[in-house]
Amino acid sequence: MTTPPDLPLNGTLVLDCTRMLPGGILARTLLDLGARVIKVEEPGGGDLLRATPPLVGGVGAGFAALYRGAQSLCLNLKDPPDAARLRTLAKHADVLAESFRPGTMERWDLGYHRLASGNPALVVCSMSSFGASGPHSHEVGHDLNFAALTGALGPSREPCPLPVPLADVGGGLLAASAVLAALLRRARTGRGAFLDQPLAPAPLPFLLWPMAEAAAGGAGLWDRLSAGALPAYRCYRCADGRSVALCALEPKFWTGFLDLVGLPELAGAGLEFGPEGRAAAKRVQEAMGREPSAHWLEMAGERAAALRREQPGGGRRSSLTHSPLLRGDALPRRRQPSDAGTTGDLPGSHTPRASSGLGRAHRRHPPRIRPLLTARPCSPPKFRDASGVPSATVVPRPKKRSYG
Numbered sequence: 505m506t507t508p509p510d511l512p513l514n515g516t517l518v519l520d521c522t523r524m525l526p527g528g529i530l531a532r533t534l535l536d537l538g539a540r541v542i543k544v545e546e547p548g549g550g551d552l553l554r555a556t557p558p559l560v561g562g563v564g565a566g567f568a569a570l571y572r573g574a575q576s577l578c579l580n581l582k583d584p585p586d587a588a589r590l591r592t593l594a595k596h597a598d599v600l601a602e603s604f605r606p607g608t609m610e611r612w613d614l615g616y617h618r619l620a621s622g623n624p625a626l627v628v629c630s631m632s633s634f635g636a637s638g639p640h641s642h643e644v645g646h647d648l649n650f651a652a653l654t655g656a657l658g659p660s661r662e663p664c665p666l667p668v669p670l671a672d673v674g675g676g677l678l679a680a681s682a683v684l685a686a687l688l689r690r691a692r693t694g695r696g697a698f699l700d701q702p703l704a705p706a707p708l709p710f711l712l713w714p715m716a717e718a719a720a721g722g723a724g725l726w727d728r729l730s731a732g733a734l735p736a737y738r739c740y741r742c743a744d745g746r747s748v749a750l751c752a753l754e755p756k757f758w759t760g761f762l763d764l765v766g767l768p769e770l771a772g773a774g775l776e777f778g779p780e781g782r783a784a785a786k787r788v789q790e791a792m793g794r795e796p797s798a799h800w801l802e803m804a805g806e807r808a809a810a811l812r813r814e815q816p817g818g819g820r821r822s823s824l825t826h827s828p829l830l831r832g833d834a835l836p837r838r839r840q841p842s843d844a845g846t847t848g849d850l851p852g853s854h855t856p857r858a859s860s861g862l863g864r865a866h867r868r869h870p871p872r873i874r875p876l877l878t879a880r881p882c883s884p885p886k887f888r889d890a891s892g893v894p895s896a897t898v899v900p901r902p903k904k905r906s907y908g
Contacts, residue, residue: 516538518601519544519594522631530683539598598627671706736758750811766791
């Protein structure tokens, strides 16, 4: 894989033994920072995200987006010979992430102490449901369970869950920050670490502000913001049926917006949430409804007003795929360009040089990577990188050379 030489994790080898979205978020974060990620998958299908619709070229679109640029290795970790292969690879890795129930890796002779005996600099991150210890450590849950447990669902979420998986994404991001901190400490001390990142409390960072307000008696700013009760912080529908999002909490932005819509007399009502606030919001809505969204956005651009248009209608899917913040190659598309002259290979077989992707602590004595990476095909068995979707990060076919 070709990565820019100045990325902070360039030269860092990550073994991803996780399953589903939390581990995918961790992997995506480390990949974007320059790490080489090898996705360790079980034979017979690999990660369940591979088969989660919609499919692009036979591979789940979510999996393709998360693991774009990664490599894949098929191992049955319950099988002692395959577990031994992972231990060998772990001797030369910087990070190993897993998401099994506590004690599972130990039963397979892959626990932290076993791995650290061969590589004291290894950082191991465990992403179980409730952590490695405590009364709930062997219980299993998923994102919606954890959102309910932490109070993220609120009082009126029946029957619909949240539009974003807070626990899965939050857990992956928290794991990424812990891994980066452990690598920073390792740079100073030379020691690896075992990181216990449970998923159950992962929504809590998103809830810190509302939880603090609730502990102080409630009725704070967060309650008003989330309810759309403030005229300066809400969405307004325009004449073309599209909405624009206004975020003008600072007085200078609110007064600038009022000059835009010709309502300077409402300067003191931006943060009002009672009858005065409702009356102000009604007047703003009437003004915004007289012109199309493009008119307001053009004027807002000229005056640097805090106004942004919601994405095209058609539901959340349409809004997300039309977001201007997405890079052109961030999401897999239904139609893919042909990859002329390239044939599919076994998972992980694209390894330009055995020593090029080894961890920073163990470059002098590379293992026999190639046999490990082509140990056993997953289903589907032919693709160019772990995502299965052609992209600019596809690893080229290696030239014949000796490994070891």
